[in-house]
Amino acid sequence: MHVKAVRRSLAATLVSVLAAGAFVLGTGGAEADVIGSMEVTPATGTDTQGILLTTSGACPDTATNIIVTVKGKGFPDGGQNVVGNAPTTIYNTAPNGGMEVPLTFTMRDYANVAGFTTLEGRYDFTLTCRTAFNGTSLGDFTAPIWFTSNTTYQNTAPVTATTTTLAAGPASSAVQGTAVKLTATVAPAAAVGTVRFLDGTTQLGTPVAVSGGTATLTTSALAVGTHTLKAAFTPSDPAVYGASASAPLSYTVKIKPPAVVTAAKVTGTVRVASTVTCSVSFSGASSTKYAWLRDGKTVSGATARTHGLTSTDYAHKIACRATATNTTGSTASTSPSVTVAVGPALKNVAKPSIAGTHRVGYRQTARPGSWSPSATSYSYVWKRDGWTISGATHSTYTATRSDRGHKLTVTITAKRTGYSKGTATTASVKIG
Structure with a gap:
């Protein structure tokens, strides 16, 4: 109760002091040109400290009185008087020739009179030079302060945080x-x-x-x-x-995905029994995988850079696909397709022969010998003294009277799909 009584007493005193100047609320008259600035002392302070305003110059010679108002959040739109209609003669002259005007009360006191509790943001003081009985301004001095909290202020604009x-x-x-x-x-x-x-x-x-x-x-x-x-x-x-x-x-x-430097191409002799290579180059690859295609379909198990062509590939279209990979991704290059040609002729590695009793009336049997790669079928041509015997095209032949005293041979043709035919002739046998 004692504190409330003190506050009521202080507010009453402030109102009374301001009323003595005939202006409790309101401005000191019509606005005029700003003729100078003011320095606020102390530069930084609190809501309960006194404030000294020092103008940058003297009021015009015709001015006899001043009024000081403050505007800002919480105060009336027109401002609140903090110095009543006071004679200029009661204030000290500053070294710069201006006036030193101490405010009798604190910003907290002025806020209490205005009826608010939170001081925040910018407040502007205006000192109006005038005559005692004429409210027209003869020139104004201004100064701002900024409350950076409810209890502290500074006389320079606070830096706006970003x-x-x-x-x-x-x-x-x-x-x-x-x-x-x-x-x-x-x-x-x-x-x-x-x-x-x-x-x-x-x-x-x-x-x-x-x-x-x-x-x-x-x-x-x-x-x-x-x-x-x-x-x-x-x-x-x-x-x-x-x-x-x-x-x-x-x-x-x-890293960039691998890039194709040289597109994939099947190189080598593209025929059965040959080995072909997937020729390709990439930049930026950490590994490369290969696949071989037959007529557009992946050949199971064919994952090396090279591929041996077999009879299964004969007359089909072969291509290769190389896929390069690094930590970012993969890049593939597929070669054009090429048709697999027939392989080389079968090679006779063990000479064929004629078995049996080499006399008229006895069956002569052609033994085909061995071939590389192995043949899957044979054809036979029997010859007498190098001349073909008509109709004698089987693996066996029965010697006739016409053969007595003559030499028989067999020319054998070995066959395998995907390979050229191989031929070999037996040694001759004389028919008795």
């Missing part, structure tokens, strides 16, 4: 050589200055001016690996806006 955020496109990762767009967003958007884009501690490009709260930089120079990207805002006027930096942005640049 925040900077960084985004990248594509987001989080890109392939080597991709144009990466870095966008810094600075708040408040009215902040003026530049942004430096950093890769670790290395600056990317040159600082970029902020426009409408954003600054962008596009670069294709990020090396393969993991990067820590930042955006640092530097204000043009550090007294107005503070500097800020974004949180680190982790960004990964991947």
Whole structure:
């Protein structure tokens, strides 16, 4: 109860003092030109400290009195008088020739009279030079203060804090050589200055001016690996806006996928029994796999760079597909198809022979010998003294009277699908 009584007494005293100047609320008259500024002392203070206003010069010679008002959040729109209609002669002259005007009460007192409790933001003092009985201003001096909390003020504009955020496109990762767009967003958007884009501690490009709260930089120079990207805002006027930096942005640049240097091609003699090679080259590959195709379909088990052609491939179209891979991805190259030609002739490795009793009336049997690769079928031509015996085309032949005293041979033709035919002739036998 005692505290409330003291507050009521203080408020009553303040109202009484201001009333003595005939102006409790309201301005000192019509607005006039600002003829100077004021210095607020102390430069930083509290809501319960006294304030001294020192004008930058003297009032005009015709002025005999002053009124001081304060405007800001909580006070009436027209301002609240903090110095009544006081004679200029009661104030000391400052070294600069201006007046030293101490405010009798504190900002907390003035707020209590105005009926609010929270002091915040900017408050403007206006000292109006005038005559005692004419409210017309003969010139004004002004000074602002800023409450940075409910209890503390400063006589310079507080620096507006900024925040900077960084985004990248594509987001989080890109392939080597991709144009990466870095966008810094600075708040408040009215902040003026530049942004430096950093890769670790290395600056990317040159600082970029902020426009409408954003600054962008596009670069294709990020090396393969993991990067820590930042955006640092530097204000043009550090007294107005503070500097800020974004949180680190982790960004990964991947190696390019393998690129085809020389397209796949089947090389070598493309015929049965030959080995062909999938000739191809890539850049940026860590491994390469191969597949062979027959008439467009994958040949099971054929995964080497080389492929031995068999009779199964004969007259079919063969192609190869090479797939190169690295940590980013894979790239494939498929060769044109080529038709597999017939293989070489079967080779006789054990000479054929004629078995049996070599006399008229006895069956002669042709033994084909051995062939490489092995034959799957044979054909026979019997000859007498080198001349073909009509109709004698089987593996056996019965000697006739016409053969007595003559020499018989058999020419054997070995056959296998996909290979050229091989021929061999037996040694002759004389028929008795």
